[in-house]
Amino acid sequence: MNMEEKFIVGLMSGTSVDGIDAALTRIIGSGNNTKVEVLNFITLDYSKEMRGKIFQAMDPERSSTPLICSLNFELGYCFADAVKKVCRDVQFELKRLNAVGSHGQTIYHIPQSESTYIPSTLQIGEPAVIAYQTKTSVISNFRVMDMAAGGQGAPLVPYIDYLLFKNQHKAVALQNIGGISNVTVLPENCSLEDVYAFDTGPGNMIIDELVRRFYGINYDPNGKYAKQGEISQPLLNEMMEDPYIKQFPPKTTGRESYGKAYVDRLLESWRRLSPNDLIATATYFTAKSIAQNYENFILSKHKIEEIIVSGGGSYNQALMTWLDILLPQLSIKTAGDYGVASDAKEAVAFAILANEFFSKHSANVPMATGAEKSIVLGNWTPYIDQK
């Protein structure tokens, strides 16, 4: 058994486009014997300008090839800065790092064939720039091999959920609420083949976009505006008609479905509602779409007792209260209760995925992504300086 110690920085920049999460980890062993310690975790917020460029690159109406070309390198420099900072803050010398595991910024994600496009996904943030700037080898682009194997390229965190949270005595659900909301189900005493996972639909994405338009800030702080509004039943009914909620897993979604264009359509018909009523209804819809997925696809199969919530949505008190009310049979915990800070989990996951690459372990979960087989994930950009 290989119990070698590695220091790896995991980088995650998710669909919320709030910033770069970086976790400096010490990992011992691999696979089922993985032990991970988080030595430091930071979020390096994107500048307003950077956020603007990323949103522009994602928007088919406003994007351009030179923009994507340049942004790939600009993000590489931002990611390298995050690696340097997460190490510097705890006086950890960069030269001791064994690797960086970088998710990249998702610019576009086509999980299933559409009229003119084949399944494909694009995460950018040039690994060569990260490797050169940090003098460290980088493992990146984890989603593409899963897609090449016929999968949807997401979600990938289920493998890590399995390694860190499987429980011999009870079934648990790990609910991540970022921009998009995704769940991993770990049946009692499960093996990897029993694990399944999917995106339930929007996380904070619709709420964030409404709050940005009405109040000029990036999110609803602790659910303050949602708490002041009233839920509009007719709007809620319309939102619940969304076919994605009823779609059978495996399934993944993204900003293409719940971003700016979604909110434009919503406001076209419902502008007569007050801002806080719209925010309250969108927040309730987010909770209800999660609960509905549990009822349709999880609770009928497994007696789940506990949900372990992670991601920034765990700070939205209105969302959490409504989730609790809608799923009364489940007790809600946070990843922090299990020793992995809620907001750090995904960055830690990409450090562990890099570690699994070096051990040549397959790390996708075909039940989650729909891939034909499990396979080793990641592109390797070695840093080799011959002088």
Ligand SMILES: Nc1ncnc2c1ncn2[C@@H]1O[C@H](COP(=O)(O)OP(=O)(O)OP(=O)(O)O)[C@@H](O)[C@H]1O
């Ligand atoms: N104090 C808070 N109150 C309310 N919401 C918050 C708070 N802090 C963070 N959030 C929400 O969490 C979001 C960021 O969450 P997170 O970083 O987990 O998402 P992400 O990783 O970008 O998304 P994904 O997991 O979908 O890729 C913010 O955009 C915001 O909506």
Ligand SMILES: CC(=O)N[C@H]1[C@@H]2OC[C@@H](O2)[C@@H](O)[C@@H]1O[C@H](C)C(=O)O
């Ligand atoms: C294509 C893409 O970036 N998907 C993300 C997104 O954000 C949440 C959800 O949608 C999930 O499917 C995935 O991220 C997590 C980290 C995952 O792969 O598990």
